[in-house]
């Protein structure tokens with residue numbers, strides 16, 4: 001449902017594979033890294049382009065909700081920290097676009113697909129950031145969920161993606177801590193500040209749980225992606241780990257997770273919790289979330305507004321190449 005056409009259906013067993021496919025799968029099973037010039041099945045290449053491209057777009061679109069607060073950060077120090085974080089996200093996008101380019105797709109093609117709505121970015125960035133506390137909640141919960149998903153991806157089978165993730169994860173953990181630090185300040189502040197922190201947690205809790213993707217029964221790509229080690233865990237496994245890690249952090253802050261069904265379950269050694277509203281998730285990824293139009297509009301405007309810079313650079317590169325050729 002609402003998925004691009006790289007489906008897990010029709011997964012082959014080792015016996016059904018061609019000799020090339022079998023040798024490839026055995027390399028993955030041995031834990032070897034696949035590098036850009038190695039032979040790979042077309043589905044592996046397409047799935048990676050889809051996932052890495054979507055991930056790159058998420059980093060770039062993800063700058064917008066926080067960029068919104070740079071001029072309104074309460075102190076010079078907070079402004080400098082937020083600015084650095086938003087710049088880091090641009091860097092993450094660039095590493096990831098480069099990793100995708102090693103698979104034979106250009107950055108322009110990926111951006112065209114984002115701008116025309118053919119490629120997705122993370123659902124979370126279609127929610128508004130209404131107060132300063134949202135900067136805390138985004139760092140704590142959104143970057144926290146991103147780390148939970150991305151730490152295992154450091155071991156993903158595709159070399160360039162795995163190496164990009166190592167650098168990204170180091171920076172994401174700084175992002176998560178700066179968000180938690182904002183929440184600590186607010187949670188220990190005045191009554192109005194505590195209310196603002198609680199309100200941010202209330203609004204960002206379920207959208208953060210949705211970041212891990214649909215429940216396993218509706219995840220069309222997980223089985224094949226896990227066999228190829230493009231994904232290392234299922235969506236539900238990571239969501240459970242995130243809840244188990246985050247609930248004690250909310251308790252430490254003195255805030256309440258907005259879920260009346262939240263209970264520690266001794267038997268499973270984790271929390272039972274209420275699933276997000278999946279109909280809301282599917283609406284958001286279809287383009288009908290609270291900020292989809294605004295976010296995509298901002299990216300398209302930036303692309304069109306920057307055309308003269310790209311044209312100028314290309315003209316300069318051409319002139320430089322022609323002058324070099326003439327001198328030879």
Ligand code: 3HC
Nearest residue numbers: 003004055058121122123146210211212213219220221222
């Ligand atoms: N937002 C938007 N679309 C989502 C989604 C989400 N949170 N979760 C799933 N989907 C989409 C999938 O892309 C797929 O649609 P598609 O075929 O059109 O691409 C469909 O829903 C079905 O979901 P599946 O579970 O079958 O899809 P995947 O196997 O791709 O799993 C995923 C989804 C767990 C997000 C996986 O792609 C993944 O691990 N991606 C890499 C990490 C990533 O992209 N993170 C973005 C987070 S934000 C971020 O990193 C920025 C940081 O600064 C905070």
